[in-house]
Amino acid sequence: MRYGSTPALAAGALVMALTTGCSLIPVIGEGVTEQFGGALELERFRGQQVNWQACYAQSEVDEIVEYWEVDADWLQGLECGAMVVPLDYDDPGRERVQIALFRRPATGPAEQRRGSLVFSPSGPGAGGMEMLSQEILSPEVRAAHDLVSFDPRGVGGRDSASCRGAERENWAQVWGSDRWEDLLSWDLEPDDLTDTDLRDLDEAAREYAQACAEEAGADLLAHMGSVDVARDMDLLRQVLGDDELTYVGYSHGTHLGSVYAELYPDRVGAMVLDGGVDLDIAPEDALVDRAGSVQTAWELFVENCAANRNNCAFSGPDRATGEMSRILGDLDEEPLVLYDPEGDQEEVVIDGDVMLEVTARTLRHEHLWPDLSDALADLAASDHSRATYFLSYLYTFAYGHPDEFEEEYANADTARTAIECADNPVDAGAVDTADHRDLMVRAHDASPLFGGPAVWPLMVCAHWVEAEASPDGFTAPDAPPIVVVGTVGDPATPYSWSQGLAERLESATLVTYEGSGHGAYGFGYNDCVDDVVDTYLLEGVVPGSGHFCAPEEY
Numbered sequence: 446m447r448y449g450s451t452p453a454l455a456a457g458a459l460v461m462a463l464t465t466g467c468s469l470i471p472v473i474g475e476g477v478t479e480q481f482g483g484a485l486e487l488e489r490f491r492g493q494q495v496n497w498q499a500c501y502a503q504s505e506v507d508e509i510v511e512y513w514e515v516d517a518d519w520l521q522g523l524e525c526g527a528m529v530v531p532l533d534y535d536d537p538g539r540e541r542v543q544i545a546l547f548r549r550p551a552t553g554p555a556e557q558r559r560g561s562l563v564f565s566p567s568g569p570g571a572g573g574m575e576m577l578s579q580e581i582l583s584p585e586v587r588a589a590h591d592l593v594s595f596d597p598r599g600v601g602g603r604d605s606a607s608c609r610g611a612e613r614e615n616w617a618q619v620w621g622s623d624r625w626e627d628l629l630s631w632d633l634e635p636d637d638l639t640d641t642d643l644r645d646l647d648e649a650a651r652e653y654a655q656a657c658a659e660e661a662g663a664d665l666l667a668h669m670g671s672v673d674v675a676r677d678m679d680l681l682r683q684v685l686g687d688d689e690l691t692y693v694g695y696s697h698g699t700h701l702g703s704v705y706a707e708l709y710p711d712r713v714g715a716m717v718l719d720g721g722v723d724l725d726i727a728p729e730d731a732l733v734d735r736a737g738s739v740q741t742a743w744e745l746f747v748e749n750c751a752a753n754r755n756n757c758a759f760s761g762p763d764r765a766t767g768e769m770s771r772i773l774g775d776l777d778e779e780p781l782v783l784y785d786p787e788g789d790q791e792e793v794v795i796d797g798d799v800m801l802e803v804t805a806r807t808l809r810h811e812h813l814w815p816d817l818s819d820a821l822a823d824l825a826a827s828d829h830s831r832a833t834y835f836l837s838y839l840y841t842f843a844y845g846h847p848d849e850f851e852e853e854y855a856n857a858d859t860a861r862t863a864i865e866c867a868d869n870p871v872d873a874g875a876v877d878t879a880d881h882r883d884l885m886v887r888a889h890d891a892s893p894l895f896g897g898p899a900v901w902p903l904m905v906c907a908h909w910v911e912a913e914a915s916p917d918g919f920t921a922p923d924a925p926p927i928v929v930v931g932t933v934g935d936p937a938t939p940y941s942w943s944q945g946l947a948e949r950l951e952s953a954t955l956v957t958y959e960g961s962g963h964g965a966y967g968f969g970y971n972d973c974v975d976d977v978v979d980t981y982l983l984e985g986v987v988p989g990s991g992h993f994c995a996p997e998e999y
Contacts, residue, residue: 486537487531487534490530490531490537491680491684493528493684494684495526495527495546495684497526497548498524498525499521499523499524499525500520500523500524500574501520501521501523503521515579516579516580519549519579522549522550523547523549523577524547524548524549524550525546526547527544527546528543528544528546528680528681528684529541529542529543530542530544530598530676532598532664533664533668534676540664542604542665542668543603543604544595544596544597544598544604544681545574545601546594546595546596546681547573547577547593547594547595548593548594549592550591551587551588551589551590551591551592552584552587552588557589558588558590558591559589560591560685560687561591561592561593561682561685561687561691562582562586562590562591562592562691562693563593563594563595563678563682563685563690563691563692564576564592564593564692564693564695564698565595565678565692565693565695565697566594566597566698567695567696567697567698567720567963567964568597568600568696568697568698568857568860568861568864569697569864569868570857570861570864571600572601573594573595573597575594577594581967581968582979583967583979585983586967586979589983591685593681595677595681597674597860597864598665598669598673598677599661599666599859599860599863599864600860604665606665606666606669607661607859608653610656610660611653611659629901630798631773631797631798631801631894632773632774632797632897633897633898634889635882635886640878640882643881643882643900644878646881646900646904647904647907650901650904650907651904651907651908654905654908654909654910655908657859657862658909658910661859661863663910666909666910666912667911667912668913669860669864669912670864670868670914670915671704671864671915672704672708672913672914672915672916674701674864675701675704675705675708675709676708678690678692678705679708679712682712688712689714690713690716691715691982692713692714692717693716693717693719693967694716694717695719695720696937696938696964697722698718699718699721699722699929699938699943700722700915702716702718702927703718703921703946704915704916704919706921706924706927707919707921707924710925711923714925715981716924716925716928717928717930717966717978717981717982718927718929718943719964720930720931720932720937720938720964720965721931721938721944722938722942722946723941723942723943723945723946723949724915725917725918725949726945728869728870728871728903728906729884729887731869732884732888732899732900732902732903733884733899734939734941734942735899735937735938735939736888736891736896737891737892737939738936738938739805739808739892739895739936739937740891740892740895740896741934741936742808742809742935742936743804743892743895744762745934745961746814747759747762747765748761748762749814750818750821754819754822756819756822757818758818758821758822758824758825766893766894768825769821769894770894771825772821772824772825773797773798773801774797775824776795777796777797779829781794781795781824781829781833781836782794782795783795783833783837783840799840800836801894802843803836805895807839807842808936809935809936809937809962809963809964810842810962810963811934811960811961811970812962813839813842814961816835816838816839817839819835820835820839862905862906862909865902865906866905866906866909866912867909867912867913867915868915869906870906870911870912870914871909872907873908876903881900881903881904884899884903885897885899885900918949919949920949920950921950921951921952922952924950924952927952927953928953928956928978928981928988929943929946929950929953929956930943930955930956930957930965931943931947931955931956932957932958932961932962932963932964932965933958933960933961934962935961936963938963943955943957954987954988954989954990954992955990955991955992956977956992956994957993957994958971958974958996959994959995959996960996960997965994966978970997971994971996971997973995974994977992977994
């Protein structure tokens with residue numbers, strides 16, 4: 446049983462993507478804000494109506510399906526709209542923010558329908574269309590629920606936060622691109638950085654945070670945290686006409702769901718939290734945990750490759766770091782270039798840093814491991830021609846859009862930073878060069894390949910604009926039963942975080958997927974996970990404590 450992946454892009458690859466101007470993100474109209482004028486009160490926000498319209502014209506659908514593995518009927522059924530929320534819920538009469546909405550209406554008869562099922566994109570920083578770009582969930586769930594997703598405030602659409610100018614100008618002025626690449630290169634060892642290097646990095650982080658606040662707006666950045674988004678989710682529930690919120694959140698969306706359950710326990714219907722985020726962990730410890738989770742997934746991938754692929758580039762986990770380092774070093778010496786076959790006007794250069802990032806992102810999708818294995822085997826054999834076939838697809842899958850859509854990348858990067866810094870505030874006066882070096886050593890020990898740049902997010906958050914932090918130590922004691930799904934080999938959110946989240950939320954139960962990947966429910970990857978969660982959503986049957994699901998073969 447396969448429902449497709451999100452975003453499930455075909456082996457049409459990057460070279461195909463570059464030949465079309467189509468984006469899977471539609472443009473939202475501007476008329477929604479005209480519903481409001483003068484002093485804005487919360488009641489008027491609650492009473493707004495969403496003007497749902499088809500996301501794509503038929504000509505756009507035809508162009509998309511020509512190059513992407515997307516079902517035309519699915520795209521034709523997608524509806525887009527928007528709602529307006531107050532920037533600051535404590536002062537709703539001040540500024541307002543437009544949020545893009547996406548819906549796939551329920552397919553079942555009226556008597557079978559149960560209202561909306563709201564998805565939160567993962568990210569943080571991802572847009573809502575990511576969740577609905579392909580078929581998701583079982584036909585039974587789709588028959589019963591309108592599937593609804595949204596762009597979190599500051600993400601996508603008209604009122605997005607972007608610091609592309611700060612990235613380009615500030616960093617180049619500080620030390621130039623060569624030194625930047627050296628200080629955060631994939632092969633960086635903690636001892637390679639002097640105290641002066643660390644102080645320069647920290648100063649660059651301070652100047653970037655300041656320039657970003659000026660470019661994107663400090664008020665917007667200060668109101669992009671999970672508390673404000675959880676309030677938006679409750680407003681969305683009311684605008685959709687639902688008495689309770691039925692919700693599926695992935696990755697960072699698990700934290701949004703947890704905050705919502707703490708703030709509005711009597712408004713929770715069914716809630717599924719897949720790939721748990723536990724923000725009771727200190728920011729520096731979270732960065733080390735993340736490096737360790739990528740390392741765990743990497744070792745599972747290498748074991749799978751060595752056992753199942755005749756041409757595997759790796760002899761086993763013990764030697765894989767050195768073998769991968771040689772592949773990455775060779776790419777630094779002779780990068781692989783992906784071209785637009787129509788005009789050679791666009792290109793993507795795959796060096797060691799890019800290849801390592803593509804690898805880390807591909808580890809989140811277990812069904813892509815055979816393609817990654819083949820690509821790395823071809824690179825190890827210096828067969829760039831054959832490797833291009835796999836890497837053009839994997840690069841597109843990993844990044845979602847080619848370089849010509851770099852403004853959308855800039856928004857996603859800015860949004861991710863703003864959300865993470867709001868939810869994980871760092872006291873600039875409490876960290877110094879010694880703390881930065883200690884973090885680098887710990888992250889490198891957790892993963893010699895993937896732990897290198899862990900110090901940079903901590904530095905940026907230490908200088909970010911102050912935002913309303915998420916509540917600490919919440920347990921949502923009055924919420925109805927919540928299902929947490931954790932994946933043992935999750936490279937983005939460690940399994941221990943899902944365990945901790947399930948333990949902390951008093952009404953939660955944990956379903957464990959014993960495979961790998963980031964996000965186990967609803968994509969058709971594992972029948973066991975899909976069946977147990979479907980039964981919970983459709984019949985209200987809560988799985989027993991300690992429910993385990995074995996992986997399927999790929």
